[in-house]
Amino acid sequence: MWIKGNAYYLGEVSNLCINFDRDIKDIRKSCKPDIEFKQDELIVPASIDIHVHVRGAQLSYKETVATATSEAVYGGVGTIFDMPNTLPPVNTKQRVIERLREFDLYSRTDFGIYSGVTNEFTEIDQLPIAGYKIFPEDLEKEETKAILENSKKLKILHPEIPLALTVDRRLRTKWMEMASLYLVKGRVHITHITSLDNLRLAKSLGFSTDITPHHMLVEGERDCLSKVNPPIRDYKTRLELLLIGLHETDALASDHAPHTKKEKSMHYELCPPGIAAVSFTTPFLYSLVFKGLLDINKAVKLLAENPAKIVGIKSGFIKEGFPANFTVIKREPWRYSTKFSKVTETPLDLYPLEAKITHVIVEGKLAYDGKDVYPIKGVNIIGKGS
C-alpha cells in the first residue's frame, strides 16, 4: 500500500510517498497513492506510551485489553506498554505467558508487557517482556536487588519510597520521590516524575525519564477524580514542569489508570488513585506544536523516538524497515473526552486542544479513521525486532 501526504521524515516535514505492508518498505517523492492525505493533515510516527495500566483479566470490569487499546488508537497511540499490577498480578512465568496471550488475542495496538519483580526472574527474563516495573513497596525486596543487578532488561521505577504508601497524602511530598532515586541503579527508567528538580536529579544520575500531562495540567488534587500517585503538586511545581521540564524530559507517558465510576465515587480516603488519559497525551503535545509553543522535533522525540529507544525497540520512526505505525493529525479545535475506554470521566475532560487525530495505521492496517476503531491485530513489539 502507498500513502501520500505531508510526513515527518528525517527531522522535517515534506510531501512524501510511503510504501508499506506490516513494515515500511520504501519512501520516495512521487507515486500513485492508494490513500492521499489532505494538505492540512500531518503524518507522524504513531505514539508509543510506555506506561499504561490496561487492566483486563479479573479487572476487566475497569477496562479490557480491547477497550484500552481502542482508546489508545483514538488518541494516536500505536504501541502501549502494560503495567503488571493486575489481578492476578503478572509476576510468575505462567502469568507472563497468559498475559502475552491475552494481548495477542485482543490488542489493537502493538504492545509490550512489564513483569512485576519476582523471584522467578531468571526464567521470566528469557521471555519476550519489555522489562520490570518496580513499585515503591518493591524497593525493600531482595528480588528487586537481584533484578537490578542481574537483568539487562529495562527497569521502570515508580519513584517514591515505601514510606509514601503509609503516610497521610498531604505528607506524601517531593522528597519521598527524590529519596527513591538513590535506591536503584543500572538500566532504570524513572516514570511520572512530578517536579523539575527531581527530573534533573534523575537525569544527573544517568536515568531516562518521563512525565505525565496530569502532573503539569490538573489543578491540584481536589477530589477523587484528580487523586493520583504520586500526587499532583502545587501550582509552581506544575508550571515549572510544563514550561521547562517538558523540554528536558526524555518522554511523555499517560499512566492511564482506569477505575469504575462507582470506585471513583467512594469516600476520598478510600477511593483508588488513577486517571485515564491514554488518548490525551498525543493531541495535547501536537496542540502545543500547532500553537508554536513546542518544536515538532521535540514532540516526535517525546512521543515516539525516545520511548522506542528507552525500551529498546525498532519502532517510533518513519524509516524503511520500521513498523508501519502512523498517526495522522490535523489542526482543529477540540475539547477532549474519552471515547472507547470504559472510563467516561477524567479531570482533563473538555480540556481545549488544537489537534485532532484523523487516522491511525498500526502494523500497516487502518486502525482508526477519525470515527471508528477497527479490530486490527497488534503484535508483541519486543518479539518483533528489539
Ligand SMILES: [Zn+2]
Ligand atoms: Zn502507573
